[in-house]
Amino acid sequence: MLALIVAVAQNGVIGKDNSLIWHLPNDLQFFKKTTNGHVIIMGRRTFESLPFLLPNREHWVITKSKGFNAPEGVRIFSSPQEAYEAAQSLDMAFVIGGAQIYKEFLPYVDRMYITEVLQEFDGDVSFPTFQKDDFEVTNVVDGVVDEKNTYPHRFVTYDRKGQV
Numbered sequence: 455m456l457a458l459i460v461a462v463a464q465n466g467v468i469g470k471d472n473s474l475i476w477h478l479p480n481d482l483q484f485f486k487k488t489t490n491g492h493v494i495i496m497g498r499r500t501f502e503s504l505p506f507l508l509p510n511r512e513h514w515v516i517t518k519s520k521g522f523n524a525p526e527g528v529r530i531f532s533s534p535q536e537a538y539e540a541a542q543s544l545d546m547a548f549v550i551g552g553a554q555i556y557k558e559f560l561p562y563v564d565r566m567y568i569t570e571v572l573q574e575f576d577g578d579v580s581f582p583t584f585q586k587d588d589f590e591v592t593n594v595v596d597g598v599v600d601e602k603n604t605y606p607h608r609f610v611t612y613d614r615k616g617q618v
């Protein structure tokens with residue numbers, strides 16, 4: 455199965471200045487738990503925004519650059535199609551962003567894990583609009599707001615109709 459995982463503000467924003475905007479430890483935990491042990495597929499800009507290689511996950515990075523210097527263990531792909539084909543042999547893989555890569559993979563994902571952050575933010579990249587009719591909401595869990603997680607949020611799973 456190919457899934458994507460993303461945290462999206464109420465106005466669609468997902469990032470600013472090549473980084474995340476909000477601090478929501480509950481979502482980081484959800485991301486860690488969900489993607490643990492799996493391949494994570496990302497654009498070159500998202501890869502460069504990571505503070506370090508995420509443990510216990512194989513990083514696949516998409517770039518047009520022939521000279522991209524990747525750390526050992528990181529697999530490079532020259533197009534989303536190439537990564538998509540390689541992912542066909544896996545039980546599970548996660549597209550983890552950013553905006554360009556979500557847009558290119560949206561037609562191909564079977565499932566989307568969307569953390570809805572119920573507040574508007576100022577940003578420079580957004581999650582692409584998608585046909586809600588193509589998906590069925592199969593799980594919704596409200597996040598717990600506390601002193602460390604100050605924004606209301608919920609974890610929503612969308613499964614592509616007729617696929618899962």
Ligand SMILES: NC(=O)c1ccc[n+]([C@@H]2O[C@H](COP(=O)([O-])OP(=O)(O)OC[C@H]3O[C@@H](n4cnc5c(N)ncnc54)[C@H](OP(=O)(O)O)[C@@H]3O)[C@@H](O)[C@H]2O)c1
Nearest residue numbers: 461469472473474497498499500517518551552553554555
């Ligand atoms: N809220 C969230 O859950 C979340 C998750 C992930 C990222 N983000 C945010 O999203 C932002 C980054 O997103 P972004 O859209 O700017 O960049 P991105 O999608 O991470 O990466 C874009 C890069 O991917 C490569 N690429 C894209 N399409 C390609 C194609 N068809 N063929 C070959 N290579 C291709 C290109 O690399 P080259 O230029 O090297 O060719 C392009 O510059 C950051 O602010 C980040 O924090 C948010």
